[in-house]
Amino acid sequence: MERIAIIGCGGSGKSTIAKQLGLTLDLPVTHLDAVYYDENWKPLPQEEFAAQQEKLVAGERWLIEGNYASTLPIRLAAADTVIFLDLPAATCLWGILQRRWRYRGGQHHKDGVFDRITWNFVRYIIGYRKQMRPKVTALTAQHAPHARLLTFTSRRQANAFLSEVTTSA
Template sequence: MTEKPRTGQRVLIIGCSGSGKTVLAHQIAQRVDAPITHLDAIYYDSAWQPIAADEFARRQRDLTAGERWIIEGNYASTLAVRLARADAVIFLDLPAWTCLWGIAQRRWRYRGGQHDDGVYDRLNWSVITYVLGYRRRMRPRVLRLVAAYEEQVSFVRLTSRRHVQRFLGSLSDAGSAS
């Protein structure tokens, strides 16, 4: 997989909880004028209970049928649904401590609960252990899934907040996200 600093028309943003997927999605959407979908907002029902797996996959197939979109979220179990239609993948591969700090900042900013965009702010032991083990357990799985689509997607792996800012600057410098 090679890193190409472009976003395309159908963009996936993936990474650990607290890595900044939602923030990055909003920043890219401002540059490319594409609608954003937060997977948390379609994975959970109004009582914050997970929907059925087949319904979740169907909703993603419907979303990815569009010509322009930004979808942010993990859900490796259905990543192939999104990868099949994506032309760009941005992987926020940040250290656990950076992600935990991102969760703490989000928690402080929103004071918990569900945000206007459908994202639910939760912090419990399972979230903390997920973040601490993400790079060891989930990252290899995610990278294998993305590698299966390497011929069709532009892949960008960002490993620090500074790297994210440089990437965003490259989009601005280009004048548009190709």
């Protein structure tokens, strides 16, 4: 695992797993929210965001976490491992509530945490498995047939994987 893309619904634990896996495997970790948004929540233009990711995936070793389906093919094509956190909506909603409690809102670039809860974000989480999962699955099949795909449907599965990697590293 030298080039890892972590994808999944908001609140699924992408940032947490990325941090732990990055430390264990000594990989540079990029949180796409930190690339996409500035300190005032202003997003990068799409072309610039895609160009930033092209630069990131050109590296020999990396771990990039985040969704952004419009640029997902860039990461998938270059990844040797794709981790898809396909957790239930209730688990993800609980995840964003825990994040709110821990960070009290706002942006935390160092941790890759962008704690901004809106009704649109909540609706996105509730509808993720029905609306986004089919897109993510199709993009992964199309752009990453060469990659090892690890799909976790619970935090327990993801934590067991992290434990396994930690003990074998």
